[in-house]
Amino acid sequence: MTYARIAGTGSALPERVISNAELAARVDTSDEWIAERTGIRQRHIAADGQTTGDLAYAAAMAALQAAGVDAKEIDLIVLGTTTPDLVFPSTACLLQHRLGANGCAAFDVNAACSGFIYALTVANQFIRAGTAKTALVIGAETLSRFLDWSDRATCVLFGDGAGAVVLKAADEPGILSSHIHADGGYKELLWNPVGVSAGFKDEPNHGLRVLMQGREVFKVAVKTLDRVVEETLEANQLDRHQLDWLIPHQANLRIIEATAKRLDMPMDRVIVTVDKHANTSAASVPLALDYAVRSGKVQRGQLLLLEAFGGGFTWGSALLRY
Ligand code: ACO
Numbered sequence: 001m002t003y004a005r006i007a008g009t010g011s012a013l014p015e016r017v018i019s020n021a022e023l024a025a026r027v028d029t030s031d032e033w034i035a036e037r038t039g040i041r042q043r044h045i046a047a048d049g050q051t052t053g054d055l056a057y058a059a060a061m062a063a064l065q066a067a068g069v070d071a072k073e074i075d076l077i078v079l080g081t082t083t084p085d086l087v088f089p090s091t092a093c094l095l096q097h098r099l100g101a102n103g104c105a106a107f108d109v110n111a112a113c114s115g116f117i118y119a120l121t122v123a124n125q126f127i128r129a130g131t132a133k134t135a136l137v138i139g140a141e142t143l144s145r146f147l148d149w150s151d152r153a154t155c156v157l158f159g160d161g162a163g164a165v166v167l168k169a170a171d172e173p174g175i176l177s178s179h180i181h182a183d184g185g186y187k188e189l190l191w192n193p194v195g196v197s198a199g200f201k202d203e204p205n206h207g208l209r210v211l212m213q214g215r216e217v218f219k220v221a222v223k224t225l226d227r228v229v230e231e232t233l234e235a236n237q238l239d240r241h242q243l244d245w246l247i248p249h250q251a252n253l254r255i256i257e258a259t260a261k262r263l264d265m266p267m268d269r270v271i272v273t274v275d276k277h278a279n280t281s282a283a284s285v286p287l288a289l290d291y292a293v294r295s296g297k298v299q300r301g302q303l304l305l306l307e308a309f310g311g312g313f314t315w316g317s318a319l320l321r322y
Helices: 020-024 031-038 052-067 091-099 112-128 184-189 214-235 253-262 281-294
Strands: 003-012 017-019 042-044 076-080 105-109 134-142 160-170 175-182 245-248 303-310 314-321
Touching: 003 052, 003 112, 003 175, 003 281, 017 020, 020 031, 031 253, 042 160, 052 091, 052 134, 052 160, 052 281, 076 091, 076 112, 091 105, 091 134, 105 112, 112 134, 112 160, 112 175, 112 281, 112 303, 112 314, 134 281, 160 281, 175 214, 184 214, 214 253, 214 303, 214 314, 245 253, 245 281, 281 303
Parallel strands: 076 105, 076 134, 245 303
Antiparallel strands: 003 160, 017 042, 134 160, 175 314, 303 314
């Protein structure tokens, strides 16, 4: 049996940090409100001209170095993003050329905040099937580009960044299972209402903005994450107490705590970066994973549960032995 095993992780964050206090000087909000409702204290925001692809490149280089893999060995690049550099070529193709990995398959996946779990699932299938041996999987976003910075209900929640993993074919696990789902019926609870085909609007930033019914999203997210976590444990006939780490999507500390409670996991076995990064959508899980690895929390051989939920709605999980 061939498995996909994480050989290395990497991440990248823009230099510019915006604190809650700085946002409170721009919109009617406060550090207390944001921290209490979400756990967010600050976010990193891309500089003018700094793109999703730039962050993806830095994260990818760090992951390749950690894995001891040369870019020429990569035979698949899957990149989760909702904020690609261009309409086309895909950010994965731009990245491939920059890395010097020309010739391998490279494509983007748009599954909003679940983008990395979707990308990981796709790459895992390629490796399990024997179609790829070395895959680069990335989640990268510059959500700051489409935020409405005058809307306090949404602009306080998001940030920019990128995370990457190098997957290698191995005889030992590796990714044990992954589970992805979507329900397009929830489109209007969380969406960006303009696009190339539907058209743009004669509004600031061409009408690009996040429209969200926060309270409804919160409720569905908690219930849905509970379900996908149960599905993952059942598929692997695993008791929840066997998990070493929960590495959740970093949208809201209260959502993270609800999932941890469901798993009966103390918060010191849950990776939390939402305070520093805010919600970086597809980048959130690989950023948290890289932080967990580089800080020495996650050790080789440990059992990790990754999960995410986002616009679409989309959601998913992955159980893996690191
Ligand atoms: N500062 C101060 N007050 C605010 C702010 C703000 N930034 N934003 C909203 N408020 C006000 C509202 O106007 C409202 O005022 P009112 O009572 O006078 O009408 C009050 O605060 C309460 O607003 P709610 O939206 O009901 O607040 P809630 O407790 O639900 O918290 C939040 C809002 C943080 C958005 C929460 O619902 C949430 O986290 N939802 C999940 C959404 C999410 O994470 N989306 C990201 C993408 S999906 C994902 O990744 C899971």
